[in-house]
Amino acid sequence: MTVREVALEAYREALPVLALSAVGGLFAGVVLGGMDAELQDVAGLLVLVPALLATRGNVYGSLGARLGSALHQGLIDPRFSFDDDRINAAVAAALANGVLISGVAAVMAVALLALVGRPSAPLTTLVAIALIAGFVSGLLLTIAVVSVVFVGYRHGLNPDTLAGPVVTTTGDVVGIATLLGATRLVLALGGG
Amino acid sequence: MAEFASQWSVSGIVRTMFPILIVLTVIELGSGLVLDTFEGTLLQYPSLLVLVPVTIGMAGNLGSILAARFSTAFHLGLLSFAATDDRLAGNAIATLALAVTLFPLVGAGAWLLQTVIGGAALPLRTVVLVALVSGSLLALLAIVVTTVTTYAAYRLELDPDDVVIPVVTNVCDVLGVVVLFGAVRVLV
Numbered sequence: 001m002t003v004r005e006v007a008l009e010a011y012r013e014a015l016p017v018l019a020l021s022a023v024g025g026l027f028a029g030v031v032l033g034g035m036d037a038e039l040q041d042v043a044g045l046l047v048l049v050p051a052l053l054a055t056r057g058n059v060y061g062s063l064g065a066r067l068g069s070a071l072h073q074g075l076i077d078p079r080f081s082f083d084d085d086r087i088n089a090a091v092a093a094a095l096a097n098g099v100l101i102s103g104v105a106a107v108m109a110v111a112l113l114a115l116v117g118r119p120s121a122p123l124t125t126l127v128a129i130a131l132i133a134g135f136v137s138g139l140l141l142t143i144a145v146v147s148v149v150f151v152g153y154r155h156g157l158n159p160d161t162l163a164g165p166v167v168t169t170t171g172d173v174v175g176i177a178t179l180l181g182a183t184r185l186v187l188a189l190g191g192g
Numbered sequence: 193m194a195e196f197a198s199q200w201s202v203s204g205i206v207r208t209m210f211p212i213l214i215v216l217t218v219i220e221l222g223s224g225l226v227l228d229t230f231e232g233t234l235l236q237y238p239s240l241l242v243l244v245p246v247t248i249g250m251a252g253n254l255g256s257i258l259a260a261r262f263s264t265a266f267h268l269g270l271l272s273f274a275a276t277d278d279r280l281a282g283n284a285i286a287t288l289a290l291a292v293t294l295f296p297l298v299g300a301g302a303w304l305l306q307t308v309i310g311g312a313a314l315p316l317r318t319v320v321l322v323a324l325v326s327g328s329l330l331a332l333l334a335i336v337v338t339t340v341t342t343y344a345a346y347r348l349e350l351d352p353d354d355v356v357i358p359v360v361t362n363v364c365d366v367l368g369v370v371v372l373f374g375a376v377r378v379l380v
Contacts, residue, residue: 006282011289014257021253022294025246026301032245033238033306039231046231047224050248054220054365057252058213058358066205086200093205100206101213105221112221118228168253172245 017165024169028053028176035176038183044113044120045183048130051105052179055098055134056171060141063094064163067149071159078150091146095138102134103127125186132182137174144170216362223248223369230373233380238310239319240376242302244369247326250294251368255334255360258287262342263352273343280339288331295327296320318380326368326375333367334360 001009032049039045067090070076076086106126113120120126148166149159227234227244234241265271265279273280299320338360345352 001278001282003278003282003285006279007285007289010257010261010283010286014286014290015293017257018250018253018290018294021249022246022298022301025249026242026298026305028245028249029242029302030305030309033242034309036235036238036241039235044228046234047221047228049227049244050223050365050369051217051220053245053248054216054252054362055213057361058216059209062209089200089202090205093202093209096202096206097209097213100210101217104214105217108217109221109224112225113228116225118225168249172249176245 020165021168021172025172028172031173031176031180035180035183038180038187041187042121042125042129042183044109044118044126045129045179047109047113047120048105048126049176049179051109052102052130052133053172053175055101055105056137056141056175057167059094059098059101060138060145060171061164061167063090063142064145064149064167065160066090067146068153068159068163071149071153078153080146080150087146091142094142095135098138098141099131099134102130106130128186129179129182132185133175133178136181137178140174140178141167141171144174212358216358219362219366223366226366226369226373230376233376237314237380239303239306239314240322240372240380242306243299243319243323243326243372246298246302247323247330247372248365248368250291250298250327251330251334251364251371252361254287254291254331255338255364256357258283258334258338259342259352259356259360262338263356266342266346266352271342273339273346284335284339287335288328291327291331292324295323298327299323314380322372322375322379325379326371329371329375330364330368333371334364337363337367 071078076084110120110123110126144166145163148162152162153159261283271279303316303319341356341359342352345355
């Protein structure tokens, strides 16, 4: 293949996926843009944003890849039930990872802000926000990933190519929207 | 079989993934700190705040797509690390072309959405320029980071599929914020 052929093929393959994730990212941005009041009220919240968004991709992208590989190997059936130990374990592990790492990220963010001498909301406020956002977004993303991978597989689509774009497009929107919801809830309950 | 069973137990999956997640979180908190330092500018111009998740996401995606293609080419024995390598050059050009195509649209989209919702404080031209400059720089950085990481994995005899994609995606996330910060400082 010549350089031109390689470049054209790579461009054509990636453009739709990237365009789709750009649309998801823009909607996530609109939610973040509307969060200016909360970002001002809770010092240090913005520090958490990249970490929480990346976690969603790392954890639930990996869940999608795991389910995709298992479907290809015939280890699991693409059916929704609570009887399959493998699916239950994969989902429980993803949720545990997603919630735990969100809490750890909040603790590390507060430590980091103290270290560089920048203002930060109380530890309990940021940890509460991160745990609630981590749990709710985890549930929503699990439903999204499992549904798309199973339904796609039943319709003859390759789950490996589905899981990535689904997580990158929905992950940002769900991640920021749940962060906003969790922040409002914690502020309403008197944190801050 | 024992190894197999552990792959599908909750504690097995958590034990494998959690250390990696901690490292990646530390990297991402670095970019969070950069965001925090220019929070004032972002809150003053919400169109720029709208650009934050999409710039992070696109940077990570550009890097991860390139990394996946390099890994596959590498496994198939199709990749040599010479500047004259057709596959290396072709994929690098495609990455740059994708960024130049999509980032101006992303900038225009951010401006349009912010105008509809809350009124934009910055002119369309500025937001598009910030997006285009950030995107082009990010594409160049993604090419360098991906090539260096894939080469390092090859020299250290690690499987590029396991190592390169998470490293490249998260490093590009961080670079996304740093580059956006730089572009805003210079252009706004």
